[in-house]
Amino acid sequence: MKDKLRVGVIGAGRWAGMAHIPGWKRSPLVDLAVVCDIDREKAEARANEFDVPGIETDYQKVLSSGDIDVVDIVTSGDNHEPLTFAALEAGKHVLVEKPVCHDYKDVWRAHALATSKKLKTKVGLTFRYAPAMQYMYDLIQDGSVGQPYIFNGWEQNSQWIDPAGPSRFAREDTGDAPIKVGSLEGYGAPTIDISLWVVQSRLTSVVGVLKNFVPKRKNPDGNWVRTNVDDGDIYIGEYANGAICSMQSSYVTVGNYPGIEARIYGSKGALICRLVEEFGECQVLKSATPEAVEFVPVEVPAPYFPVGYKKGESWRSLFYANLVHNFAQEITDGGEANQGNFAQSARVQEIINAVERSHRERRWVDLPLDPGVGD
Amino acid sequence: MLCDLDRGLAAARAQQFGIPEVETDYQRLLSRKDIDVVDIVTRGTDRGENHQELTFAALDAGKHVLCEKPVCHDYRDVRRAHQVAASKDLKTKVGLTFRYAPATMYMQALIAEGFIGEPFIFNGFEQNYQWINADTPMDKRPHKERSEGSEIKGHDPRPEAIQVLSLEGYGAPIIDIGLMSVGSRLERVVGTLKNMLPYRRRTNLDTERERINVDDADIFIGECANGTLFSVQSAYVTVGNYPGIEARIYGSKGAVVCRLVEEFGECQTLHGAKPDAVEFAPMTIPDRFFPPGYQPGEPWPSLFYANLVHNFMQEIIDGGEENQGNFAQSATVQEVINAVELSHREHRWVDLPLDGSTGA
Numbered sequence: 001m002k003d004k005l006r007v008g009v010i011g012a013g014r015w016a017g018m019a020h021i022p023g024w025k026r027s028p029l030v031d032l033a034v035v036c037d038i039d040r041e042k043a044e045a046r047a048n049e050f051d052v053p054g055i056e057t058d059y060q061k062v063l064s065s066g067d068i069d070v071v072d073i074v075t076s077g078d079n080h081e082p083l084t085f086a087a088l089e090a091g092k093h094v095l096v097e098k099p100v101c102h103d104y105k106d107v108w109r110a111h112a113l114a115t116s117k118k119l120k121t122k123v124g125l126t127f128r129y130a131p132a133m134q135y136m137y138d139l140i141q142d143g144s145v146g147q148p149y150i151f152n153g154w155e156q157n158s159q160w161i162d163p164a165g166p167s168r169f170a171r172e173d174t175g176d177a178p179i180k181v182g183s184l185e186g187y188g189a190p191t192i193d194i195s196l197w198v199v200q201s202r203l204t205s206v207v208g209v210l211k212n213f214v215p216k217r218k219n220p221d222g223n224w225v226r227t228n229v230d231d232g233d234i235y236i237g238e239y240a241n242g243a244i245c246s247m248q249s250s251y252v253t254v255g256n257y258p259g260i261e262a263r264i265y266g267s268k269g270a271l272i273c274r275l276v277e278e279f280g281e282c283q284v285l286k287s288a289t290p291e292a293v294e295f296v297p298v299e300v301p302a303p304y305f306p307v308g309y310k311k312g313e314s315w316r317s318l319f320y321a322n323l324v325h326n327f328a329q330e331i332t333d334g335g336e337a338n339q340g341n342f343a344q345s346a347r348v349q350e351i352i353n354a355v356e357r358s359h360r361e362r363r364w365v366d367l368p369l370d371p372g373v374g375d
Numbered sequence: 376m377l378c379d380l381d382r383g384l385a386a387a388r389a390q391q392f393g394i395p396e397v398e399t400d401y402q403r404l405l406s407r408k409d410i411d412v413v414d415i416v417t418r419g420t421d422r423g424e425n426h427q428e429l430t431f432a433a434l435d436a437g438k439h440v441l442c443e444k445p446v447c448h449d450y451r452d453v454r455r456a457h458q459v460a461a462s463k464d465l466k467t468k469v470g471l472t473f474r475y476a477p478a479t480m481y482m483q484a485l486i487a488e489g490f491i492g493e494p495f496i497f498n499g500f501e502q503n504y505q506w507i508n509a510d511t512p513m514d515k516r517p518h519k520e521r522s523e524g525s526e527i528k529g530h531d532p533r534p535e536a537i538q539v540l541s542l543e544g545y546g547a548p549i550i551d552i553g554l555m556s557v558g559s560r561l562e563r564v565v566g567t568l569k570n571m572l573p574y575r576r577r578t579n580l581d582t583e584r585e586r587i588n589v590d591d592a593d594i595f596i597g598e599c600a601n602g603t604l605f606s607v608q609s610a611y612v613t614v615g616n617y618p619g620i621e622a623r624i625y626g627s628k629g630a631v632v633c634r635l636v637e638e639f640g641e642c643q644t645l646h647g648a649k650p651d652a653v654e655f656a657p658m659t660i661p662d663r664f665f666p667p668g669y670q671p672g673e674p675w676p677s678l679f680y681a682n683l684v685h686n687f688m689q690e691i692i693d694g695g696e697e698n699q700g701n702f703a704q705s706a707t708v709q710e711v712i713n714a715v716e717l718s719h720r721e722h723r724w725v726d727l728p729l730d731g732s733t734g735a
Contacts, residue, residue, distance in 0.1 A: 149569075149613060150592060150610065150613060158650050158653055161627065161650050162650065207565050207596075207724075211495075211602070213495045213627070232495055232604060234496070234596050234606050236594050236596055236606075238567060242571070244592065244594055246594050246596070248496065248606070250495070250496065252495060253495060253625035254626075254630035254648045254649060254653055255630060255653055256654050265502075265613040265614060266614075267571075270613065270614040277654070278654040288615055290504055293504055293614055293615055294616050294639060295615070363724070
């Protein structure tokens, strides 16, 4: 058996350079073997920057390589689904950026394929791996909040608040077509994941609204186009265990990145985790109890931080270092543990699909959407 | 003049605050020609609340009226009360306390000046932990003996039969602030009322818990006529200090978060952010939003209420059109509460106005 996992990264863009590649380089369990991009120059530049030995432009070559154990899919296009299935077919453990597939049923199919081949999977649900969020989860497991009553989640930023600013949501004129899911899938997913994870129950019913606050945007050619895409949304939900939740996502709301907030109120206490970079802090955890109702900061213990952590480190590399190292540990340990995998991503995607339906039909939508699919 | 059914209580309060006269019969108070304003702050009797009855009587007697919420449980009755007041040129005010917090008033001034631009999303919360312990009696008054024939709250255990409580008692002020902040009416709402602690002692005389099906936590979302998204959450079983208000508004040009939660000696904070300065920074509340005689560290109940009653006095003395937080506004808030209740019972979106007209 090899001492280290050999990893191939497909996609050498911005997010790969900021989060994925630095994370792999930091994990003592990993050898980052190859960077692949259809643009050779991009792949070369990243490989030079991070001292990665291999460069590739054809992902098929990465997948057919016998000495690659893990494939990390961080492409910017809408090709996560075919790449994921191809990587699993090739017998690789897979980390993929969200969304894995737009339809939750396809994510379940991918999960079933991985399970049948005893492969581990992980999705870029970055924010559950923030040290503060991982610690919050452990505090909840230890009974800090008691029986959960209410969860409130936000993921917000002001990335596209300027209608004239460049936007990846302004590629084509939507005309009068019905609103398309945008923010809910792109930004809502990580907090929806957290909402299921910390409440430890499934949602039985959701109702929500998708809004388009900025109806016209300047496209990359400098023309104003109608962009009927969800740039702000809210839904509420009811859990099987009796808790209720609200979830909000938006990319036209003023505030800093990553703009995550998760609040949980229960019979024995409340916890608030805020991942918003403000004045040099990218994560704050606070708690209160019935005996001490004023929220006080909770210090996150050292074991929750990744190898090589330095105070003031950017959340982009900090959270992802935890994510990829956790994946490497899960694979190396060979046990059952596999948090934030395709099954969890499928549950998240099912909620996104349910909220979309709830908006289109203006009603509560019950979950599961199809009792024959999923757990 | 101070009036209470319990002469001892009225006398003690009058002495505490140096008030010359004491009365036990509100009818005698209402018939006094030298009283201009009546303030109704009763807790209700064993038969239920009496705000509605007292309000109509005071208006009929030609008094300006300040009344604690709820004025009436049905928004249509509040609107009737507003019409009576308007027909007699009387001013009204409801105990929507938190719109009078200096931080809330400054928030409204900032919105009016264009700080947030076009509003996109409002999130409101009013939460406290008053009944988080199931042994805390539902009725917290110390009873010496069991009263007969009193209204049994929450006796029907079916989820759809849940009785509105937190939404009306705690939701009202934050709904008020939300509507004021977005400057538009709600066109539709959908929400859920929950009973997180189903078994609870009814009074201090009870040793056993019983099933009391009341809303102790709720969330609703809504869409406003101007396109704003709206969410409100209220609960009295959620850990956190009083008054537990938070109002967040996000718009095209900025965002403001107002928090009225007493923590470490501060009862109000206001934070703002702009697209070119996205980290929320504390904002200093100008002196003009504080009441006469303000002392730093003053408790929030007297601070906020001092602004409320002083504002009412100004509105009456000025004699103009100004009358914020009046019965008309309270009726609008109550209509939202009634709509959310209907939305819960029927598990669906409910359009506003409830009577199907095009709006008040």
